Amino acid sequence: MGQKPSIPKGTRDFHPEEVLKRSYIFNTIEEVFKRYGYAPIQTPSMENLNTLTGKYGEEGDRLLFKVLNNGDFLSKADDALLNAKDSNKVLRQISKRGLRYDLTVPFARYVVMNQHRINFPFKRYQIQPVWRADRPQKGRYQEFYQCDADVVGSDSLMYEAELMQIFDEVFSHLGIDVTIVINNRKILAGIAELCDASDKLVGITVAIDKIHKIGKEKVRLEIANQGVAPDKIDKLFEVLDCKNLDELSKHMQDVPVGLEGIEELKKFHTYADQIPKKNVLKFDVSLARGLGYYTGCIFEVMSNDVAIGSIAGGGRYDNLTGVFGLPNVSGVGISFGAARIFDVMEELNNYPEGIGAVLDVLLLATDEESHLRSFKFLQSLRDAGVKADLYPMPSKIQKQMKYADKLKVPRVIIIGSQELESGQLSMKNMQTGDQEKLTLDEIIKTILPS
């Protein structure tokens, strides 16, 4: 009898301890976003497919989850296409909506639709799930959260400094030591120009992005395959080896776009250097970031202790809203990779003590009268702010203790006729086994030291 239930591949349930730990991470990020003046928005899970399609490349279009039109969806489909089983063309006739693939495109769509009510520069954050039909595998899910903060409508480099500051603060709150790496896309453009390969900027950027993963020799090969001459590639690696902006400036003397990138980083530093940092900020000419839309400063954040790739990143983009009809809006944004941060936190076990505890205390009553009175005690505890519960009926203490054990509750209070008479309740610490006789007020003070 009954079907055996399951959940779709690539999705997961979150059990209480996982929800509590994830909430701790999200709340830490959100609290910093708020203190830095970012305003929350939320967009619908479903967007029109024409908002999403074509924004994430061919691969992205394939990975979009499409929602079937409701009702008799086939009635409007073309007979010939159905006969030919042309999934691509039939798709447009039976599906108008897709699930959100990231938070960036919906944000751009939001800005354009609300441009007349928005007060620019507009600082927003957004913490919501996104969906991608990636092949399910360990650590990769089809539904996951993104945590983004962006400023649009200003090209002030103060914001780059502020967002770097947010990285620094969030990760120091979480107890994760990180290195914040910074570069500027204009410097990469300058390097491409130095190699007479400005037309190959995207290919070169993609290759350079892999330098720490696949090594110099393979990057050299990849760039050579794009038709860049060997002496130019030598030049490229010479520039990539630059350790600071002054060194780099010498190479860029005759490359205005490169100098502009250097100037932007200097301006960034005039702000960033005002504030002491808890983590390392590092300039790296070879930082490239894969995403196509960045045009200025770019960031990536790496854990110093767990080798897991970047756990946060971001950058400036000059024309994200252009595709929706609003050109020339400069923006800069960052994104926290919640899943990877969760993995790092698990490995470092960096959570505050008792993070997974649902209860502060569980009451156990031994008889009917005590149970009723305990329900009243329970309310007093809850009114005082204690997370408290009562086993649902009077029964043998052994049975109730077994429940308490499994629940991993830190304390129990045993209540019987004797305790009711004396007003002294017996509280047991489940870890140490210590037992104390206390009044209800004393119990509250013990559990919630002010």
Added chain:
Amino acid sequence: MGQKPSIPKGTRDFHPEEVLKRSYIFNTIEEVFKRYGYAPIQTPSMENLNTLTGKYGEEGDRLLFKVLNNGDFLSKADDALLNAKDSNKVLRQISKRGLRYDLTVPFARYVVMNQHRINFPFKRYQIQPVWRADRPQKGRYQEFYQCDADVVGSDSLMYEAELMQIFDEVFSHLGIDVTIVINNRKILAGIAELCDASDKLVGITVAIDKIHKIGKEKVRLEIANQGVAPDKIDKLFEVLDCKNLDELSKHMQDVPVGLEGIEELKKFHTYADQIPKKNVLKFDVSLARGLGYYTGCIFEVMSNDVAIGSIAGGGRYDNLTGVFGLPNVSGVGISFGAARIFDVMEELNNYPEGIGAVLDVLLLATDEESHLRSFKFLQSLRDAGVKADLYPMPSKIQKQMKYADKLKVPRVIIIGSQELESGQLSMKNMQTGDQEKLTLDEIIKTILPS
């Protein structure tokens, strides 16, 4: 150039003030759930269609959003069915997943899948969006949040009392005066039996449920149409008029199921009456609730000041997990209607002051040097816990004040060379226009009185 963007009908963006207000409501509910010992879980947005289908009636099946299989989805569809444009049958071949329609069925699915790790009684809460392809209309959306708390694995009526207490506490925190109405499905079963119409219980329940909407006469007609004799309907209305349990008991002398319902309500009261309530708790024999799966106590919560229907409800169900192969698990749960609560809050304007304020203070700098130094002040304010921001560049004060006005920021601090020299910053209250000269420390103390 560029497409004009839009969002799907029946969906909406939430602007910052709306997100802040909604978060306030969700956080109030969540904080109470936690204090009462409920543990959070989260389930995937997508469930397998065979988990969802058949659980919400025919209408529900129609309103499920179905997600198209990825890739060449038509390749596995049957040629003949495609030719016949049989949407219903083709559906199963091109879609395996649907969007969550409520939180109850996914919770039942979760309990069954995790029955061996769960410590019963299991108290869980869940606050997540659900999706329904309802025809979009004013105040009805295709994506909305549900806030549910349930206990499964115990038939103790203590939990009914606790959940009633949660209603009382949440709505008093929100400042909404409510009436909590209670009844028991077994009493309705008893009434059906009194009318020799036990086989028509569902139809009678549905009819009675509408009594406050459509009036007695129309309910009478509806029940008569189901074949109940006129004298039995007279009897039914006589019983529905009972104002308390003792009166009702007399009618139910020979109806065991009815007496059982009365006993359950009495047991509920032995717990509930221990605790003073801030709102009215009322017994109403005509409370029926539409949902089919309730078997014991049922609740509904109505605002006393805003006529909007029920804003929360719930009840006991004896076999929610049976359909997934785990019979005989009794549960009781409640659900808060976030959208209606939001509407009531808007009408009563019950939010804490400054709920929509993104910033505590905005800094305005008049020259380059002041701007850089202000960036440092800004950090000190943020470090102290102040939600602070700085206009992104030095510019004319009029321009910056215009930005501050539009942002509805409560205070601004104007910083120029004079202020830098004296260390006395000039803070302006944007509502009163009052201006004060203060040090940074004094500003922090003014904004954040401890």
